[in-house]
Amino acid sequence: MNLRLFKLFCLGVVLSLFSGCGASQNETVYEKAETDEEAAQEEAVEEPVLSAAEKVLSEMTTDEKIYQLFFVTPEALTGEEAVTTADKLKTALTDCPVGGVIFFAKNLESVEQTKALLAETAEGSETPLFLGIDEEGGTVSRLSELEGLAAAEIPPMAEIGATENPNRAYEVGQIIGSDLKALGFNMDFAPVADVLTNPNNTEIGSRAFSSDPSVCASMAAAVIKGLHSENIGACAKHFPGHGSTTDNSHEGKSVTKRTLEEFRSEEFVPFKAAISAGTDFVMVSHMTAESLDGVPCSLSEKVISLLRDELSFENIIITDAQNMGAITGFADPTEASLMSLSAGADMVLMPLDFEASVNSVKQAVSDGTLSEEELDEKVLRILTIKEERGLLAN
8 A cells, every 4th residue: 555545544543433422422422412301301391380279178177178169157157146247257267177057137236246256256267267147138137237338228139120220230340349348248139130020929029139130130130249349248048049939948848830941931041140240059949840850959969060060150159048947848958958969069058067068078079979079079169269359369
């Protein structure tokens, strides 16, 4: 081999060596970069941020969750005849941390006494409470004996509906909401969203805005918005519409013969409007809709599923008071609460026997009749509304 060829051969060997080293280094750099990128991506994956409601739920015991399903009177907790101070109530709430307490006129002696009662009651519960009242205006006013409150002067909703002026209905909600907020309440069992299709109906009567579904719809939605303007939760009642009955469900069985098609064309209209307006609760009535089911609506999975699925209501479904004759005459009080919860309700209002009702739900969760998953879904809805009303810390 001559000298020139030998030099070319050596140069080729050297270049091939350098080329090989470069490829190896490039691959190493690339692999390292890829590894670094994967590590960075892994570090970037953070734990999901829990809402305040989800955080509270995650820290609850099963018994604490079960108590959240009940909205009761202070007397159901203390055993007293008429609770006007929070001394025993605060102690009772430690043992029975219910989701809400509803107050009546007998609990309210004066503005200052009411403020103290509600403030101390709120302090007595580790999980913030719904502090509720029936303040519709007209014939259903628990504040009527307290002096200096504008809410006590609100006329029946039939008079408000007769104006066909949603601005007036909004004003009603705002006035009631303002007084409730000043006293310490955070939730009102109003408005009535029933369409008065039966002029002989005595249970609803002038509590309804109108016999015209569209008027009821616009008025109910406006009251809800008025209440919300004062950060007071609203409850549209009494699904699927109690305006067609003759008998009073407070006293015993109350029946409607309205068909599903009739409900859809009239009674559902105001509830759809209330849901669009963001109502926090919808209350299910105790009347029996014979064309839908043979049991009181508040115990009927078929009726409650119409509200949840057909009307797409995602907030809290609550029963009417279960100490009413339509329920006590139909089911054992130890069974009624569980029947409603199993049918799809989230909260039970005023069971006839609070302790027995709680125990029946505890047993149902223990044996799987009511699953932990169902329990969590209900409690999360309750806590989510509490968060939206500013009751849970973020």
